[in-house]
Amino acid sequence: MSQGYPIKIYKKPRLQSSSLVLGWSEDMSNLGRKATDYLNWKLKGQEFAEIEPEDFFPLGGVAIKGNLAQFPESKFYACREHELVVFQSGSPGAEWYKFLNSVLDVAEHHCQVKELYTIGAMVSFGAHTTPRQLLAVVNSAEMKEVLSQYDLGRDMDYQTPPGERPTLNSFLLWIAKGRNIPGVSLWVPIPFYLAAVEDAQAQKKVLSFLNERLDLKIDFSDLDQEVRDQNEQLARVRSRFPQIDDYINRLESNLMLSEEENGELIKKIEDFLREGD
Amino acid sequence: MGIRLYQEPQLENPILVAGWPGIGNIGIIAVDTLRGILEAEEFGEIEPWDFLYPNRVLIKKGVLEYLEFPSSKFYFKRTGGKDIIFFIGEEQPTEGGRMYAEGRKAYHMANLVLDVAEKFKCCRVYTSGAAVALTHHTAKPRVWAVPNSESLIPEIRGYGNTVLMSDIEGKGGHGNITGLNGLLLGVAKKRGFEAICLMGEIPIYLQGLPLSYPKASKSVLEVLSHSLKIEVNLDKLDELDQKVERRIEEFYQQIPSEIRGQLDRLKQVTDAQPAEPGPITEEEEKRIMEDVEKFFKKRGGGG
Numbered sequence: 001m002s003q004g005y006p007i008k009i010y011k012k013p014r015l016q017s018s019s020l021v022l023g024w025s026e027d028m029s030n031l032g033r034k035a036t037d038y039l040n041w042k043l044k045g046q047e048f049a050e051i052e053p054e055d056f057f058p059l060g061g062v063a064i065k066g067n068l069a070q071f072p073e074s075k076f077y078a079c080r081e082h083e084l085v086v087f088q089s090g091s092p093g094a095e096w097y098k099f100l101n102s103v104l105d106v107a108e109h110h111c112q113v114k115e116l117y118t119i120g121a122m123v124s125f126g127a128h129t130t131p132r133q134l135l136a137v138v139n140s141a142e143m144k145e146v147l148s149q150y151d152l153g154r155d156m157d158y159q160t161p162p163g164e165r166p167t168l169n170s171f172l173l174w175i176a177k178g179r180n181i182p183g184v185s186l187w188v189p190i191p192f193y194l195a196a197v198e199d200a201q202a203q204k205k206v207l208s209f210l211n212e213r214l215d216l217k218i219d220f221s222d223l224d225q226e227v228r229d230q231n232e233q234l235a236r237v238r239s240r241f242p243q244i245d246d247y248i249n250r251l252e253s254n255l256m257l258s259e260e261e262n263g264e265l266i267k268k269i270e271d272f273l274r275e276g277d
Numbered sequence: 278m279g280i281r282l283y284q285e286p287q288l289e290n291p292i293l294v295a296g297w298p299g300i301g302n303i304g305i306i307a308v309d310t311l312r313g314i315l316e317a318e319e320f321g322e323i324e325p326w327d328f329l330y331p332n333r334v335l336i337k338k339g340v341l342e343y344l345e346f347p348s349s350k351f352y353f354k355r356t357g358g359k360d361i362i363f364f365i366g367e368e369q370p371t372e373g374g375r376m377y378a379e380g381r382k383a384y385h386m387a388n389l390v391l392d393v394a395e396k397f398k399c400c401r402v403y404t405s406g407a408a409v410a411l412t413h414h415t416a417k418p419r420v421w422a423v424p425n426s427e428s429l430i431p432e433i434r435g436y437g438n439t440v441l442m443s444d445i446e447g448k449g450g451h452g453n454i455t456g457l458n459g460l461l462l463g464v465a466k467k468r469g470f471e472a473i474c475l476m477g478e479i480p481i482y483l484q485g486l487p488l489s490y491p492k493a494s495k496s497v498l499e500v501l502s503h504s505l506k507i508e509v510n511l512d513k514l515d516e517l518d519q520k521v522e523r524r525i526e527e528f529y530q531q532i533p534s535e536i537r538g539q540l541d542r543l544k545q546v547t548d549a550q551p552a553e554p555g556p557i558t559e560e561e562e563k564r565i566m567e568d569v570e571k572f573f574k575k576r577g578g579g580g
Binding site: 094095096097098135136137138139140141144153154155156157158159160165166167170171173174177185 | 343
């Protein structure tokens with residue numbers, strides 16, 4: 001491990017050949033946080049290390065969310081039986097290279113991580129009734145070959161548009177490549193009107209892949225129930241508000257909505273899902 | 278983290294000319310134009326990853342091909358006598374959402390640039406930037422020169438179209454140069470290099486626009502090429518200036534006529550002898566500033 005990296009190890013995770021799964025806690029639809037929370041819950045992840053925040057996060061006070069003071073956290077969990085390391089963190093605002101190298105230092109030197117998976121969400125302009133897809137970006141041709149047996153979109157072409165920046169997941173994948181750690185960046189397109197609320201279908205999609213790939217043997221009956229509940233709630237919004245039903249019908253027919261209609265759809269869905277009926 | 282030199286050219290009495298982006302990109306356009314005209318050869322870079330966030334990723338058929346960072350490169354040109362090393366930074370290493378570099382990273386980068394200057398025994402350092410001034414966009418921008426040593430003042434007095442801070446009305450020889458274009462001057466002083474920062478004037482009402490201001494870059498280049506005793510053809514910069522000028526004029530016509538009337542009076546300012554009282558009183562100057570500020574606030578940005 002590099003000297004001076006602000007890593008705190010509480011106890012040795014005792015892993016032989018593990019995989020790292022990483023999720024950012026302020027992701028779209030909370031996908032990264034929800035998926036990593038779920039893995040920790042189901043696989044009894046034990047916190048064993050963290051990255052100290054002072055070099056990476058603005059510490060000029062605290063944010064308040066849902067009545068509670070927040071503080072940036074960057075924590076590692078070990079799921080020993082499954083040779084899995086879970087890392088969950090807020091997105092750092094500075095010293096990104098040092099931060100991402102710290103993550104890989106812990107993974108490589110304390111957990112013998114052999115491959116890594118990042119979880120991310122992207123906006124889709126399709127309807128929620130369209131089955132979620134899972135897209136993968138890899139940092140080596142060998143890894144692409146390994147993934148060929150899974151139900152994934154593996155042929156994405158992308159170039160950062162002017163004025164935008166690459167994601168932290170791409171940055172991490174690039175650093176991992178330099179350290180010869182095979183990596184996969186997983187992306188689930190989420191309907192734009194679910195971007196600020198939770199999307200159980202998206203969680204199920206990414207977790208199902210990880211379950212199969214890493215042989216985690218997770219029973220998803222509870223998450224399946226969440227998916228059914230979410231679908232029922234969305235069906236209720238449609239039956240109660242004909243205008244919303246019309247918008248979603250149009251999306252289902254691959255038609256675009258106006259900016260104003262998009263805004264109305266987002267607001268109605270968010271209000272309904274947050275407040276319940 | 279550090280410097281990567283691809284070759285170590287033999288240079289004679291080199292001087293270093295450095296530039297980073299800033300207001301109106303005046304400095305970097307001046308430096309990069311000179312580099313292009315002289316066809317200077319790239320010979321090294323500062324490794325970017327500890328300083329800068331990547332600006333481009335290329336993914337082909339699902340495979341991450343490469344990640345690109347803003348560049349921080351060194352170039353050299355032999356001119357026969359006084360050779361030139363150029364340093365061009367595509368981005369300033371900012372922290373905490375600030376616009377310009379400051380603090381630990383900025384200091385570190387400035388020192389890395391000067392490490393190269395020291396290695397090649399540079400006898401002088403030039404940086405360049407913008408001077409936000411009460412001037413009009415139809416007037417020829419002057420160049421404000423700030424040296425880091427008293428001994429350079431007589432030389433600067435001999436430059437054309439150039440003023441020292443003490444020549445600027447109301448400045449009393451004081452001021453501030455934000456970001457790395459300024460910091461490098463100070464770090465150079467600390468390390469014993471003589472250095473001059475040349476700042477092209479940009480009208481106060483243009484400083485917040487996302488436009489370059491090549492007219493001021495041209496003024497800077499005229500001074501720099503005179504100082505370096507090299508002749509350069511600035512036609513390309515004139516072409517760029519004409520394009521930008523049209524966009525500035527369009528913007529200018531959108532400014533409410535009462536404010537534009539005040540700004541029109543700035544046409545007279547730069548015609549005055551620098552050390553003499555200007556044709557605009559202090560009170561009028563204050564009013565112009567307030568009007569401009571109000572206009573930008575109403576527009577919801579800029580300034």
